[in-house]
Amino acid sequence: MQLTKRLIPVKKNIALVAHDHCKSSLLQWCETNKQELSLHNLYATGTTGTLIQKNTGLSITAMLSGPMGGDQQIGALISEGKIDILIFFWDPLNAVPHDPDVKALLRLATVWNIPVATNRATADVFVNSPLFNNELEIEIPDYNGYLAARIN
Numbered sequence: 691m692q693l694t695k696r697l698i699p700v701k702k703n704i705a706l707v708a709h710d711h712c713k714s715s716l717l718q719w720c721e722t723n724k725q726e727l728s729l730h731n732l733y734a735t736g737t738t739g740t741l742i743q744k745n746t747g748l749s750i751t752a753m754l755s756g757p758m759g760g761d762q763q764i765g766a767l768i769s770e771g772k773i774d775i776l777i778f779f780w781d782p783l784n785a786v787p788h789d790p791d792v793k794a795l796l797r798l799a800t801v802w803n804i805p806v807a808t809n810r811a812t813a814d815v816f817v818n819s820p821l822f823n824n825e826l827e828i829e830i831p832d833y834n835g836y837l838a839a840r841i842n
């Protein structure tokens with residue numbers, strides 16, 4: 691796969707997602723880091739986003755609830771280059787009915803090489819990194835090259 695570059699801007703599009711048993715952890719993390727998060731555009735799955743907005747006052751664009759398609763909506767935004775960071779506290783100890791959607795979301799985040807935090811320690815590293823409030827250049831698949839190779 692040929693690669694090209696994408697510049698993640700200072701003001702980032704950040705997606706916040708948490709499974710039910712992890713929601714309190716993400717809510718606490720958002721409260722602790724409210725000031726830093728307020729400098730960015732925030733997206734979330736339906737329940738997570740509504741809870742964060744209600745508890746912290748942060749402004750969030752909420753998709754559908756995860757089991758109803760919200761993970762897929764976030765995944766589609768990632769594929770379009772419209773999400774720059776994914777913070778997804780997924781539950782390693784309980785099964786969810788939409789496991790294929792969870793896998794697909796994590797897969798697309800890897801395909802498009804965006805930073806992903808799946809637990810609080812990693813989210814802490816992100817928010818304390820100088821890159822959180824600076825531009826960041828990432829390598830992504832060269833989609834035009836990919837398509838050209840497939841049609842020739």
Ligand SMILES: O=C(CO)COP(=O)(O)O
Nearest residue numbers: 735736737738755756757
């Ligand atoms: O299920 C989720 C992620 O897979 C999260 O969805 P909710 O934010 O609607 O609970």
